[in-house]
Amino acid sequence: MEEIGFLGMGIMGKAMAVNLLRHGFKVTVWNRTLSKCDELKEHGASVGESPAAVVEKCKYTIGMLSDPAAALSVVFDKGGVLEQIGKGKGYIDMSTVDADTSSKIFEAITAKGGDFLEAPVSGSKKPAEDGQLVILAAGEKALYEEALPAFDVMGKKSFFLGQVGNGAKMKLVVNMIMGSMMNAFSEGLVLADKSGLNPQTLLDVLDLGAIANPMFKMKGPSMLKGNYTPAFPLKHQQKDMRLALALGDENAVSMPVAAASNEAFKKARTLGLGDLDFSAVHNTVKGNDQ
Numbered sequence: 001m002e003e004i005g006f007l008g009m010g011i012m013g014k015a016m017a018v019n020l021l022r023h024g025f026k027v028t029v030w031n032r033t034l035s036k037c038d039e040l041k042e043h044g045a046s047v048g049e050s051p052a053a054v055v056e057k058c059k060y061t062i063g064m065l066s067d068p069a070a071a072l073s074v075v076f077d078k079g080g081v082l083e084q085i086g087k088g089k090g091y092i093d094m095s096t097v098d099a100d101t102s103s104k105i106f107e108a109i110t111a112k113g114g115d116f117l118e119a120p121v122s123g124s125k126k127p128a129e130d131g132q133l134v135i136l137a138a139g140e141k142a143l144y145e146e147a148l149p150a151f152d153v154m155g156k157k158s159f160f161l162g163q164v165g166n167g168a169k170m171k172l173v174v175n176m177i178m179g180s181m182m183n184a185f186s187e188g189l190v191l192a193d194k195s196g197l198n199p200q201t202l203l204d205v206l207d208l209g210a211i212a213n214p215m216f217k218m219k220g221p222s223m224l225k226g227n228y229t230p231a232f233p234l235k236h237q238q239k240d241m242r243l244a245l246a247l248g249d250e251n252a253v254s255m256p257v258a259a260a261s262n263e264a265f266k267k268a269r270t271l272g273l274g275d276l277d278f279s280a281v282h283n284t285v286k287g288n289d290q
């Protein structure tokens with residue numbers, strides 16, 4: 001079996017790489033903070049000393065980085081992907097970034113003869129561990145087909161959405177909706193509580209009606225306990241709201257609900273909650289004293 005490269009051993013990258021290893025794939029990993037690769041070695045991964053070293057060794061390499069700056073850095077900086085990419089090699093960026101960032105990476109990689117696919121994912125830490133992600137790919141169709149065996153392990157469904165940018169945009173639209181829903185949910189939990197209702201009963205009522213969804217079901221009980229252990233860090237959700245609002249600007253789409261939600265996530269960041277789960281935006285409604 002060909003060796004797969006994997007750059008970025010954060011919450012998602014680690015879970016996805018471990019999942020690939022569990023399913024018999026050979027994986028070479030790299031992370032900016034190299035010590036985070038130690039655990040992967042225990043699962044059978046090899047470790048590369050730079051993105052370029054990983055690309056040199058592997059037929060295709062996946063990136064799962066925090067934001068546009070990180071995604072660009074591992075490609076363009078010294079020791080980056082560009083130094084070793086070329087004909088017969090592919091790079092698949094699964095980070096959530098904007099279409100412009102993805103296009104810059106696509107152009108640089110194809111200029112060197114390599115193939116590029118963007119493939120952001122929907123689904124969080126647990127779906128990544130369980131191979132239940134939804135993969136939103138766009139770019140080089142041949143690379144998509146080459147990566148399908150790995151996508152089938154990491155995800156429950158893969159979409160091929162056409163030209164570069166479409167995967168990034170789809171992901172931002174989805175997360176714009178998710179971030180707005182999380183804010184409405186937080187307000188509802190606090191309103192129920194402050195108006196004398198049992199918020200647990202609200203969860204039961206929501207779960208039986210037309211707006212029942214896995215996110216409310218999964219996050220609700222921990223939010224009521226004030227547990228915001230990060231699965232999807234709030235700082236990344238705020239980045240997604242910001243990028244989705246920019247997409248709205250470009251397309252003259254009025255998004256007052258998303259804009260208000262972005263303000264709430266920004267407020268949460270100023271309260272020092274950026275590294276907690278995005279459900280910690282709940283604190284901007286209930287106040288930190290509760």
Ligand SMILES: NC(=O)C1=CN([C@@H]2O[C@H](COP(=O)(O)OP(=O)(O)OC[C@H]3O[C@@H](n4cnc5c(N)ncnc54)[C@H](OP(=O)(O)O)[C@@H]3O)[C@@H](O)[C@H]2O)C=CC1
Binds near residue numbers: 008013237
């Ligand atoms: N968590 C989730 O539920 C989901 C996240 N996503 C998206 O996936 C991506 C990764 O998320 P997640 O794993 O949660 O994030 P984490 O914050 O856990 O991990 C971020 C990763 O990016 C690396 N990184 C950050 N800055 C740089 C840089 N300048 N150069 C090189 N590497 C860098 C970090 O390295 P280091 O360890 O050295 O800091 C780390 O490996 C994000 O785009 C996020 O929006 C998508 C779906 C779900």
Ligand SMILES: O=CC(=O)O
Binds near residue numbers: 121175
């Ligand atoms: O991007 C986050 C997710 O849960 O999907």
